[in-house]
Amino acid sequence: MILTQASASSLIATALLSTMPAFAQCPGDLDATGLVDGADLAVLLGAWGCTGACPGDLDKDSIVDGNDLGLMLAAWGACPPTTPAAEAALAAVTLPAWPWASWVDTYNANGSVGIAIDPGQHPSLAGRAALLWVIDDRSPTEWAGNATLTDSRASGPQSVTCPSGTIQGNVIALNVTGLVAGSGDAPARGYDLVLDMDQDGTLSPGDLIDGRDGGAGFWWTRDLAALGPYTTATIASHDVNDADIIDSMELERVYYPTNAPGLRPIVAISHGNGHNYAWYDYLGNHLASWGFVVMSHQNDTIPGITSATVTTVEHTESFIAQYATMGGGVLAGKVDVDRIAWIGHSRGGESVTYGYDRLFDGTFTSPSYGLADIKCVIAIAPTDFLGTASANPHAVPYMLLYGAADGDVCGCPDSDIADSFNLYERATGLRHSTYVHGADHNDFNCCGTNDFSGPAGTAIGTTLAQDVAKASILAMIRRSMFDDRAMEEFLWRQNESLRAIGQSSTVTVVREFKPAAGTASPIDDFQANTATTVSTSGGAVNAAGITNLIEALANDNNTTFTWLTSDPWNGAVRNRTTDSSRAGVFDWTAAGSITWSVPASLADFRQARALSFRAAQGTRHPNTVAALGDLDLTVMLRDTNGLERSIRIGTLGGGIEEPYQRSGFGSGAVGWQAEFETVRILLSDLRSGGGAFDLSSIATVQFRVGGADGSAQGRLMIDDLILEN
Amino acid sequence: MTTLLAALALAIVPPSIPAPAKELPAQVPPAQAPSDLAPVPATPASPIAIVAVQPFTIAQPYRHRFRKDGAEFTSGHLLVVRAETGFVQPRQVAEPVLCVGSQTAERLWSDPATGLIVAIVPSWIERAKDGTERAGDPSTDLAWFASPELPERVDAAWIAAERARAETARATGGMRKASTREIVRHERLDAASQDALIARASELLPDPAAR
Incomplete structure (x- = not known):
């Protein structure tokens, strides 16, 4: 082919250059498919005679000619791997x-x-044979020093053929026979995966690896609801005889592992009012079997939270002072006093929170421990007597465990004291909530009054509720105390998608998760730029087809759960008027959308791990009642070139849970407090299928509702649309 | 090696990962199950009965933690009352505060099965309108459940206001007096310490397992 219209070809060449990827690693692979083939030849011939910066000018002599054709033919076929x-x-x-x-x-x-x-992402691999290796997790440094592949399975590496076409229906089953779950204290064992394209038994150019650059390729996990690797023993009752604790509140029960090596972290349990320090054997034994030394103490709850907080902080101090001698000295030299988790139930849940606040404020100091030693605080259905300033977790990793059928700290609209989520909303560090349908207040101890308050037939009972508690508490402590990333997915994935092995599939669990402030970038968390047309990050927000969009303090403003237009935050018993957690809410009965323009400063999503938000259905709203069930919607990202990627959140394991069907505080429709649920979209998933969609330049994030995009109608509270780093 | 591995090759098969299930919509809301936790009764209200009273002295002063302005005390009464279940069942939200005269009582144990509450009432002084003073006595002076609150947050003014409400209610027939027909008056206990006092109090509870 001889091109005579050089100027025209030059224009074409320039256009091609602007749209084609670089090919530096494989000369001749002009379309970057990993193959030098007819498509590349067509490009070269299309630029024949082109002068200047032209595609196909392989020898860089500023003209596309026979020399370039020779180079291309010499490289014909699969590109030799030249990259790591x-x-x-x-x-x-x-x-x-x-x-x-x-x-x-x-x-x-x-x-x-x-x-x-x-x-779509690896077109050059389509149809090619490879070996799939599973290797005990190595750090980047270890990989740098040892590229030899050693499969962890007795059967050795697995022969696979990389799929062609689409990933749909082409996911390969990993042979997991012989894999070992858990490692010492850790419930999960990490493995790296290598797709060994040249089948040479080493990590070499052209191979793919999952897990080299930090973390593991995957975590193979034991049952978090089952006992751990250690045998346990108990000191049934120890009297600390501490002058700072009243005589009637001086007893502790201690659970510990008998065969765990090294220093063991401390977990202190503060019971609730009318409860007993001996009522948490299930949790003490469980955590001890996973390597923790657990101390459950008498808690002075009847006078109030201040008195209970004294017992919480003083028992922690006494335990540290006395562990070496209690029980005949069985714990001497075995306790890590620099790693402490506090767990409190009901009034005790508030007392551990206030205890942290007192350490934070400096109104309590101890020679034995300080703020930095408290690695996480876990509150089970806490009260909120003290309010915004004092029942405040600040930045400590904070977990709330709550039963939707709680008949005591009920989440009722007529009293802030009974609204546990007030405390959760105040937490600014990593935070997580586990909300369990059918569980009541005293399902989380052995022996309290049956306070179940909910639809008949939905009570799950103590055993199932405690299975959830054991798993989620272990995951939270491991995540916050040891930065155990394997546990994090138990805190945010939809329960339908991941739950502990021993946790019943019949139990509905709703999870919230938010990383610590500073590790996420809000696109819109509704805390600033309070107009509905501007996001926190300063971008424009456009609503179309939806109705009643507002943003404000997420606080149910009356004493009933009956839907009233005068109370747009019906069910949001998550703030006092002195609190500050704002959110957005809207409804729809037809197709509609909210579109957030992403400011340039946030437009590069490549370094983020996930785009997440939380949402809750509007309690007893007519739209909620009319379409009772998980609520679905579509999240769409558009890049600056106008290319889009959309994902239905129901695809990830279920949509936004409908409120627990509990009656009271109003007549007619039923439904209880707003159940915020985190939806976390992994940005890696948005690369599925490959293509030119550009995560480095995202222009808008859009929620699409109704019509073909999800539930036909609904009312939704939304918050914390963030990029997680 | 490649040959051997090829022999072990596994065909591409769909993994046995179940697709995440979408939950079914809830059915027609079922009837609600009643809770065993009784509602908080209206206040002010009297106990059903004063069951036992025992004056005491204590050698080691003991701080009264059941009011904000609580002071150390060295005398008072052990008190056992029988009350409606709603007053006896422990709960996490605010409970009606048991008051006697111008004092709050320290609840030691509550036994919902029998309706009994065992408490310590620090001594107080009753002042008549004519200015005369006498020692308060739980067996004769007004005992009642005041508004729900944390005892550590109430003070003399709060107690006085609640007492006025109670006296009004009693005067207008809105609150009857606690029965004293079955009252047992024990001899004065001279306890050496808080431990000894509490040990004696435990003996006043018919079922120690309820402690």
């Missing part, structure tokens, strides 16, 4: 719709692991 093995997500679960796979990291050892080699 690439980090790529491989381990995945399948999804029932696009993106067809979610590249998550945590897997239960009674299940399976999918290997999703996305042909």
Whole structure:
């Protein structure tokens, strides 16, 4: 082919240059598919005679000619790998719709692991044979020093053929026979995955690896609801005889592992009013079996929270002072006094929170421990007597465990004292809530009054409720105390998608998760720029087709759960008037959307791990009642080139849970407090199928509701639309 | 090696990962199950009966933690009352504060099965309108459940206001007097310490397992 219209070809060439990726690693692979083939030849010939900066000018002599053609023909076929093995997500679960796979990291050892080699992202691998290796997790440094592959399975590496076409229906089952779950104290054992393309048994150029650049490729996890690796023993009752604690409140019960090596962290349990320090054997034994020394103490709750807080902080101090001698000295030299978790139930839940506040404020100091030693605080259905300033977790990693059928600290609209989520909303550090349908207040101890208050037939009982408690508390402590990333997915994935092996599938659990401030970038958390047309991050917000959009303090403003237009935050018993957690709320009965323009400063999503938000259905709203069930919507991202990626949140394991169908505080429709649930979209999932969608330049994030995009109608509270780093 | 591995090759098969299930919509709301936790009764209200009273002295002063302005005390009464279940069941939200005269009582134990509450009432002085003073006596002076609150947050003014409400209610027939028909008056206890006092108090509870 001889091109005579050089100027025209030059224009074409310039246009091609502007749209085609670089090919520096494989001369001749002009379209960057990993192959030098007819498509590349067509490009070269199309630029024939082009002078200047032209595609196909392989020898860089500023003209596309026979020399370039010779170079291309010499390189014909698959590109020789010239780059180091690439980090790529491989381990995945399948999804029932696009993106067809979610590249998550945590897997239960009674299940399976999918290997999703996305042909869209790795077109050069399509149809090629490879060996799939599972290697005990190595750090980046270890990989740098040892590229030899050693499979952890007796059967050795697995022969696979990389799929062609689409990832849909082409996720490969990893052979998990022989994999060991858990490692010492850790419930999960990490493995790296290598797709060994040249099948040479080493990590080499052209291979893919999942887990080299930090973390593991996947975590193979034991049952968090079952006992851990250690045997346990108990000091049934120890009298600390401390002058700072009244005589009638001086007893402790201690649970400890008998065969765990090294220093063991402390977990202190503060019971609630009318409860007993001996009522938490289930939790004490559980955590001790996972390597913690657990101390449950008498808690002076009847006078109030201040008195209970004294027993919380003083018992912690007494335990540290006395552990070496109690029980005949069985704990001498075995306690890590620099790692402490506080767990409190009901009034005790508030007392551990206030205890942290007192350490924070400096109104309590101890020679034995300080603020930095408290690694996390866990409140089980806490009260909120003290309010904004004092029942305040500040930045400590904070967990709230709550039963939707709580008949005591009920989440009722007529009293802030009974609204546990007030405390949760005040937490500014990493925070997580586990909200359990059918569980009541005293399901989280052995022996309290049956306070179940909910629909008949929905009570799950103590055993199932405590299975949830054991698993979620262990995950939270491990995550916050040891930065155990394997546990994090138990705190945010939809319960339908991941739950502890021993946790019943019949129990509905709603999870919230938010990383610590400073590790996430809000697109809109409704805390600043309070107009509905401007996001926290300063971008424009446009609503279309939806109704009644407002943003304000998320606080139910009356004493009934009956839906009234005068109370747009009906069910949001999450703030006092002195609190500050704002959110947005809207409803729809037809197709509509909210679109957030992403400021340039946030437009590069590549370094973020996830886009997340939280949402809750509007309690007893006519739209909620009319379409009772999980609420679904579509989240769409558009890049600055106008390319879009959309994901239905129901695809990730269920939509936004409908409120627990509990009656009271009003007549007619039923439904209880707002159940905020976190939806976390892994940005790696949005790469599914490949293509030119550009995560480095996101222009808008859009929620699409109604019509073909999700539930036909609904009312939704939304908050914390953030990029997680 | 490659040959051997090829022999072990596994075909591509769909993984046995179940697709996340979408939950079914809830059915017609079922009937609600009643809670065993009784509602908080209206206040002011009297106990059903004063069951036992025992004056005491204590050698080691003991700080009264059941009011904000509580002071150390060295004398008072152990008191056992029988009350409606709603007053006896422990709860996490605010409970009606048991008051006697111008004092709050320190609840030691409550036994919902029998309706009994065992408490310590520090001594107080009753002042008549004519200015005369006498020692307060739980067996004769007004005992009642005041508004729900944390005892550590109430003070003399709060108690006085609640007492006025109670006296009004009693005068207008809105609150009857606690029965004293079955009252047992014990001999004065001279306790050496808080431990000894509480040990004696435990003996006043018919079922120690309820402690």
